[in-house]
Amino acid sequence: MKAAVLNRIPGELEIEDVTLDAPRDNEVLVRVSASGLCHSDLHFMEGLWNTKLPAVMGHEAAGIVEAVGEDVTDFKAGDHVITCLSVFCGKCRWCLAGHLSICANPGAVARPKSAPPAIVNAAGERVAQFARLGAFAEEMVVHEHAVVKIPENMPLDVAALIGCGVTTGLGAVFRTARVEPGSSVAVIGAGGIGLSAIQGARIAGAAKIIAVDVVDHKLDVARQLGATHVVNGAKGDPVEAVKELTLGGVDFSFEAIGLKQTAEQAWAMLAPRGTATIIGMVPFGTKIEIPGHEIFMQEKILRGSMMGSNQFRTDMPRFIDLYLDGRLLLDEMVTGRITLDEVNEGYDLMRRGESTRTVISFEN
Numbered sequence: 001m002k003a004a005v006l007n008r009i010p011g012e013l014e015i016e017d018v019t020l021d022a023p024r025d026n027e028v029l030v031r032v033s034a035s036g037l038c039h040s041d042l043h044f045m046e047g048l049w050n051t052k053l054p055a056v057m058g059h060e061a062a063g064i065v066e067a068v069g070e071d072v073t074d075f076k077a078g079d080h081v082i083t084c085l086s087v088f089c090g091k092c093r094w095c096l097a098g099h100l101s102i103c104a105n106p107g108a109v110a111r112p113k114s115a116p117p118a119i120v121n122a123a124g125e126r127v128a129q130f131a132r133l134g135a136f137a138e139e140m141v142v143h144e145h146a147v148v149k150i151p152e153n154m155p156l157d158v159a160a161l162i163g164c165g166v167t168t169g170l171g172a173v174f175r176t177a178r179v180e181p182g183s184s185v186a187v188i189g190a191g192g193i194g195l196s197a198i199q200g201a202r203i204a205g206a207a208k209i210i211a212v213d214v215v216d217h218k219l220d221v222a223r224q225l226g227a228t229h230v231v232n233g234a235k236g237d238p239v240e241a242v243k244e245l246t247l248g249g250v251d252f253s254f255e256a257i258g259l260k261q262t263a264e265q266a267w268a269m270l271a272p273r274g275t276a277t278i279i280g281m282v283p284f285g286t287k288i289e290i291p292g293h294e295i296f297m298q299e300k301i302l303r304g305s306m307m308g309s310n311q312f313r314t315d316m317p318r319f320i321d322l323y324l325d326g327r328l329l330l331d332e333m334v335t336g337r338i339t340l341d342e343v344n345e346g347y348d349l350m351r352r353g354e355s356t357r358t359v360i361s362f363e364n
């Protein structure tokens with residue numbers, strides 16, 4: 001099958017013919033219908049993060065089950081599914097407490113080392129699956145704890161977005177920060193993740209939703225999806241602008257870019273007792289600095305959100321209901337549909353700030 005493989009860091013993706021093993025034990029084989037381009041893969045391609053190579057990249061997909069391993073009882077060929085990188089062991093203390101996205105032992109549900117690799121390249125080398133998924137490929141073999149069944153009336157191309165971006169943004173608002181009705185929210189970065197947080201804030205009933213970005217047309221989309229105010233961070237100090245709009249600061253801020261500077265801005269624009277949630281993948285090893293006295297004197301909170309603190313088997317079907325109800329706008333987030341061969345061009349659009357979400361469609 002065809003897959004987009006990262007062979008070196010930093011590096012571009014290469015379209016290769018790789019061989020996929022049949023699903024074993026608790027694995028399912030998914031024929032991928034659509035795969036979204038999330039910025040996280042780009043951080044690895046650009047060398048800000050490291051992962052095992054070579055790897056089939058991609059982690060935001062939806063598709064149809066084609067076959068299942070002999071121990072799988074909950075899925076069958078023909079099921080429509082979304083995949084999620086929050087593959088849970090189901091046994092560790094975090095899983096048992098409902099915090100699947102920070103499972104301490106996802107390796108427990110990985111294919112055993114004694115089994116043949118799931119993917120090999122033309123040279124016969126083992127190819128890793130990025131984020132335990134590898135979604136830039138025509139097919140994926142994943143553990144059943146990486147998939148959730150969805151209704152067949154949900155279009156698969158937009159269902160893919162729920163696989164990462166939407167679940168991360170909505171989850172950060174609903175589950176991590178628990179945004180309250182009537183509160184004020186600022187979201188820094190209006191890409192796929194930030195726009196999902198903005199939609200989450202709208203659905204949660206936030207009164208004031210301020211989108212901060214450095215590209216004007218991203219701010220137009222943000223307004224369309226629920227922002228009540230917009231700030232172009234390239235034209236003046238976004239912290240001052242947000243404070244002015246809220247008479248002193250927001251109750252909840254979200255950083256959805258992955259920069260030290262904007263993470264610190266997220267903290268600085270908080271009102272006393274506010275919570276800043278860092279979603280962006282700040283480069284590995286980078287430190288965020290915040291004034292220590294503000295932590296206790298203003299009772300502010302800084303926290304992170306891993307994949308929206310999801311419980312994806314229950315969250316994703318809820319997000320689908322919100323979409324089918326017309327309250328979660330997904331079609332408006334897709335700015336381009338491309339083929340697998342065009343994946344690097346898709347990432348060029350993201351680098352230049354010209355796309356909201358680009359989706360690889362495998363049904364062309």
Ligand SMILES: NC(=O)c1ccc[n+]([C@@H]2O[C@H](COP(=O)([O-])OP(=O)(O)OC[C@H]3O[C@@H](n4cnc5c(N)ncnc54)[C@H](O)[C@@H]3O)[C@@H](O)[C@H]2O)c1
Nearest residue numbers: 039040189190191192193213214257258279280281306307
């Ligand atoms: N925590 C998680 O579990 C999780 C999950 C998915 C993605 N992420 C991370 O979330 C971040 C966002 O991903 P995305 O796919 O939405 O990316 P994206 O590239 O689509 O969006 C980023 C946005 O930030 C804007 N931006 C860039 N610099 C800015 C600045 N200085 N001030 C204001 N806006 C600025 C860009 O114009 C763009 O609109 C990435 O770091 C990604 O790795 C984290």
Ligand SMILES: [Zn+2]
Nearest residue numbers: 038040164165
């Ligand atoms: Zn992602």
Ligand SMILES: [Zn+2]
Nearest residue numbers: 089092095103
């Ligand atoms: Zn676990």
